[in-house]
Amino acid sequence: MLLQFQLHNKNVFSCTYFCYHQIETDISYLLTCTIYISTFMRIITYNVNGIRSATRKGFIDWLATDPADVICLQEVKAHKGDIDIKKIEALGYETYWFLAQKKGYSGVAILTKIKPDNVVYGSNIEQSDFEGRVIRADFGDISVISVYFPSGTSGEVRQAYKYIWLDEFIEFLNELRKTRDKLVVCGDYNIAHKEIDIHNPVSNKKTTGFLPEERAWFDKFLENGFIDGFRHLNKEPHQYSWWNVLRPTTRAENKGWRIDYINVTENLKHRIVSVKICPEVKHSDHCPVYLELQ
Numbered sequence: 001m002l003l004q005f006q007l008h009n010k011n012v013f014s015c016t017y018f019c020y021h022q023i024e025t026d027i028s029y030l031l032t033c034t035i036y037i038s039t040f041m042r043i044i045t046y047n048v049n050g051i052r053s054a055t056r057k058g059f060i061d062w063l064a065t066d067p068a069d070v071i072c073l074q075e076v077k078a079h080k081g082d083i084d085i086k087k088i089e090a091l092g093y094e095t096y097w098f099l100a101q102k103k104g105y106s107g108v109a110i111l112t113k114i115k116p117d118n119v120v121y122g123s124n125i126e127q128s129d130f131e132g133r134v135i136r137a138d139f140g141d142i143s144v145i146s147v148y149f150p151s152g153t154s155g156e157v158r159q160a161y162k163y164i165w166l167d168e169f170i171e172f173l174n175e176l177r178k179t180r181d182k183l184v185v186c187g188d189y190n191i192a193h194k195e196i197d198i199h200n201p202v203s204n205k206k207t208t209g210f211l212p213e214e215r216a217w218f219d220k221f222l223e224n225g226f227i228d229g230f231r232h233l234n235k236e237p238h239q240y241s242w243w244n245v246l247r248p249t250t251r252a253e254n255k256g257w258r259i260d261y262i263n264v265t266e267n268l269k270h271r272i273v274s275v276k277i278c279p280e281v282k283h284s285d286h287c288p289v290y291l292e293l294q
Contacts, residue, residue, distance in 0.1 A: 012014045021259035040271070041114065044068040045142065045186035045262050047242070047286035048263045051076040051083055051109075054283035058085050062281060069113045070137070072186035074088055076107040098122060100132035107132040108146045108187075123172045128165060134172075138224030142268070142293075143180045147187035150151055162190075166217045170224060177225075183265045184293075185226070188242075188286065190259055193218040193228070196237050197258035199250075209259060222263075229262040229291045239277050245285045254279070262291040273291065 044067055050139040051073065063071075065108040071093075080097045088095060093111040098121045100106040110119070122129035136145045147169070148266030177183065191214045192254035195201035202236060204210045230239070240256025250256065264272065281287050 014149035015035075041070060041139065041142075043069040043070045043072070043184060043186060043262055043291050043293065044288045045072045045074070045146070045188075045260055046262060046281075046288040047148070047188040047284060049075050049077075049284040049286060051078050055083050057283040059283045060084075060129075062283065063088060063091050063093070063111070067278075067288065070139075070144055071111040071288075072144065073109040073111065074146065075105075076109050076189045077104050078107070096121075096135060096137060097130050098135040101130050105131070106148055108135050108148050108280070110134045110135055110144065110146050112137060123169070125168050125172060127161070128168065133165075134169075136176075138180065140181075142182045142184060143176070144184045145186060147185060147189075149188060149190040151190045152211075162208075163213065163217075166214075167177075170217075170221060172197075176226070177265070181265065182268055183226075184268065184291075185263045186261070186289075188260050189216065189218075191218055192257045197239075199238075199240065199255040199257070207256065225266050227261045227266055227269045227272075229252055229264050229272055230258075230277070230289060232269060232272050233275045239279040241277055241289055242286045251279070260286055260289045262289055264291075264293075268293065 048059065049234075073208070076097065076099070079099060080095065083112050085095060088111060092113045094113075094115060095109060095111050096116075096119045097109045098107065118138040118140055120136040120138075123134040128134060133148045133150070134145060136143055149169075150158060150162040150165050152162045172186070173183065190209055192198040193215060198204055198210055201210065208214070214273075238254055240254060240257075240258050241260035243251040243256040247255075258277070262275075272291060273288070273292045273294045276290045278288040278290060
């Protein structure tokens with residue numbers, strides 16, 4: 001009897017079993033089986049702050065390193081035809097884009113090496129869809145959403161809209177969960193949830209993105225059956241995904257905010273096996289956030 005194992009990729013290996021048995025004459029039996037192990041899906045969320053700008057800074061070269069199976073992008077700010085999409089497709093990614101009606105503004109996308117069963121563009125909420133904020137891809141019984149939350153930095157009008165959008169988004173998720181109950185909600189939430197998620201919580205208590213009302217919404221969101229994927233495994237401080245580019249030294253000094261999340265429904269919590277934030281990747285004022293599901 002002889003066992004031979006061969007690793008084919010990160011997720012699959014085959015076991016070949018040779019069995020020798022005497023039945024009148026020597027007969028060799030060969031059994032080959034394929035065994036699926038460990039990783040089901042590697043996911044990244046990344047606000048690229050303009051896909052054309054990110055591409056000029058080496059974004060496609062980074063994709064060539066195989067950072068994830070599914071990459072959710074926010075603030076792409078461009079149409080699919082505005083970049084050399086064939087270079088991305090040549091790396092094995094299918095690409096799906098949902099853009100704002102206003103040119104050069106907002107927009108989300110999903111790049112995936114795993115073919116989705118279904119892709120849904122938008123949330124069927126008029127203003128949100130006008131701004132290109134939500135796209136969903138279904139993989140079996142799991143749905144991955146790329147979402148770009150509104151920012152309130154431009155003033156009171158947009159801050160007021162942000163609160164409206166937040167409530168509408170929870171309603172959207174609640175309705176979706178009636179038919180798709182395993183969700184991975186990736187994106188730039190434009191909210192630092194806890195004091196641990198921001199460099200200077202005291203001086204930012206009246207700053208949009210860290211307002212009490214926004215943080216209370218995040219509490220409600222998690223109480224509604226979601227898990228902060230990163231914090232599920234990593235409780236360490238100084239873990240940030242965005243730095244203010246108006247202050248050039250903040251990234252080098254790591255004075256940032258954690259506003260980019262991969263949050264999952266509670267029924268996927270046990271399948272989270274790895275998380276990380278990647279500040280060394282520098283195509284944007286944000287950096288990628290990674291989560292791996294078993």
